[in-house]
Amino acid sequence: ISSKRKVEAGEVIFSTRRKIDGVTDRNLEDAIYAFGFGPRCSYVKPFGAGHINETYAVYMPSPEGEDVLAYVLQRVNSNVFKDPAGVMENIFGVTEYMRGVIRREGGDPDRETLSYIKTKSGLNYFEDSEGEPWRCYNFIPDSECYQLVENPEQLYEAGSSFGHFLKQLIEYPASGLKETIPDFHHTAKRYQAFQVAVDRDLKNRAHTCEPEIAFVKNRKEDCSVLVSQQEEGVLPLRVTHNDTKLNNILFDSKTGKGLCVIDLDTIMPGLAANDFGDSIRSGATTGAEDEKNLDLVHFDLELYEAYVRGYLEAAGEVLTPAEVESLPWGARLMTLECGMRFLTDYLQGDTYFKTAYPEHNLVRARTQFRLVEEMEQQFEKMQELARKYAGI
Ligand code: ADP
Ligand code: GN1
Numbered sequence: 001i002s003s004k005r006k007v008e009a010g011e012v013i014f015s016t017r018r019k020i021d022g023v024t025d026r027n028l029e030d031a032i033y034a035f036g037f038g039p040r041c042s043y044v045k046p047f048g049a050g051h052i053n054e055t056y057a058v059y060m061p062s063p064e065g066e067d068v069l070a071y072v073l074q075r076v077n078s079n080v081f082k083d084p085a086g087v088m089e090n091i092f093g094v095t096e097y098m099r100g101v102i103r104r105e106g107g108d109p110d111r112e113t114l115s116y117i118k119t120k121s122g123l124n125y126f127e128d129s130e131g132e133p134w135r136c137y138n139f140i141p142d143s144e145c146y147q148l149v150e151n152p153e154q155l156y157e158a159g160s161s162f163g164h165f166l167k168q169l170i171e172y173p174a175s176g177l178k179e180t181i182p183d184f185h186h187t188a189k190r191y192q193a194f195q196v197a198v199d200r201d202l203k204n205r206a207h208t209c210e211p212e213i214a215f216v217k218n219r220k221e222d223c224s225v226l227v228s229q230q231e232e233g234v235l236p237l238r239v240t241h242n243d244t245k246l247n248n249i250l251f252d253s254k255t256g257k258g259l260c261v262i263d264l265d266t267i268m269p270g271l272a273a274n275d276f277g278d279s280i281r282s283g284a285t286t287g288a289e290d291e292k293n294l295d296l297v298h299f300d301l302e303l304y305e306a307y308v309r310g311y312l313e314a315a316g317e318v319l320t321p322a323e324v325e326s327l328p329w330g331a332r333l334m335t336l337e338c339g340m341r342f343l344t345d346y347l348q349g350d351t352y353f354k355t356a357y358p359e360h361n362l363v364r365a366r367t368q369f370r371l372v373e374e375m376e377q378q379f380e381k382m383q384e385l386a387r388k389y390a391g392i
């Protein structure tokens with residue numbers, strides 16, 4: 001297994017045992033104390049491969065004297081999440097509720113959902129000296145996280161996890177949820193924002209991505225397909241995750257089964273098609289999201305089928321026929337939307353997604369558009385497979 005596929009921790013950046021020259025940021029250290037780890041903590045490493053938050057692995061000594069990864073500490077991106085208190089209210093509400101559901105199912109709530117920890121003063125997040133929010137949860141031992149699938153079975157498991165998640169929250173009182181990012185998957189409004197970014201061309205980059213801009217403009221009408229069906233009442237709002245990419249699931253290292261859905265910041269009322277679609281975007285592909293060589297990037301129908309089977313086995317009975325029909329559209333539109341968001345961010349100067357080099361967002365947009373094209377070519381097969389596994 002290449003390390004590029006599996007998510008791993010980086011180098012030590014804070015340690016109570018030795019001085020790490022100039023790298024520990026004061027706010028990170030304050031957060032470690034705020035959650036009560038203080039001098040007991042062995043060390044901290046950067047962790048994960050998310051595009052939004054800063055994630056750290058916190059190691060503590062075990063009774064046997066070994067250092068074990070015990071907690072995940074995160075600084076929430078306040079540029080993206082303007083109401084961190086609302087985000088944390090949603091997360092505590094949903095995870096508490098999930099614990100009850102998992103117990104009734106006979107599962108293990110400590111492994112099948114995240115357990116968030118309060119600060120020493122009893123708050124559900126810590127605000128550092130610059131007003132930035134930090135939160136913390138227990139690391140789930142013997143779990144792993146992937147950037148890219150290795151085999152269809154993993155995508156079947158991913159489908160099964162997100163299908164199950166939908167079912168577990170089917171009766172959750174959605175009216176109590178805060179909308180943590182307004183219009184997050186309103187694809188038509190995303191198109192308008194893209195159009196504004198092209199017109200303003202703030203960084204004078206539009207001339208470097210004319211084919212990509214044209215690609216999106218040619219699909220303007222598509223952006224309204226699911227939003228209109230929702231507004232007309234054809235598609236119901238569910239409690240959805242809204243960020244169902246592959247690296248937002250933990251797999252059980254021993255059994256290889258889907259174990260726990262993570263990254264709960266965007267749980268909001270939404271369409272089942274969007275959750276389904278974002279998983280297909282990120283999972284049913286042969287290349288990394290930021291693969292520069294487009295010859296390596298293909299939409300993989302076998303992976304798609306594995307996800308459909310897992311998702312519908314778990315959630316098929318709660319979905320309406322119209323929702324089943326909407327799933328392949330979800331895949332196309334979440335992929336188009338995501339590419340459009342990368343391109344918009346590129347045009348605006350990379351202020352939203354973390355980037356490692358100046359064209360990073362453009363490279364990401366290109367992989368998404370490649371996938372969209374191939375989904376369009378195979379759309380009928382995608383529809384047939386959704387119907388087949390739904391039994392309609
Ligand atoms: P972001 O919004 O930045 O994506 P996430 O909550 O998804 O934040 O965390 C970022 C990344 O950290 C995840 O994609 C995953 O790679 C890693 N990660 C977080 N929690 C765990 C965990 N318990 N086990 C393994 N990896 C994890
Ligand atoms: C972000 O947070 P992360 O890395 O799991 C983004 C998603 C995008 C994804 C693309 C809150 O997900 O919407 O689909 O990047 N999350 C947010 O990789 O904007």
Ligand code: MG
Nearest residue numbers: 050247248263
């Ligand atoms: Mg994530």
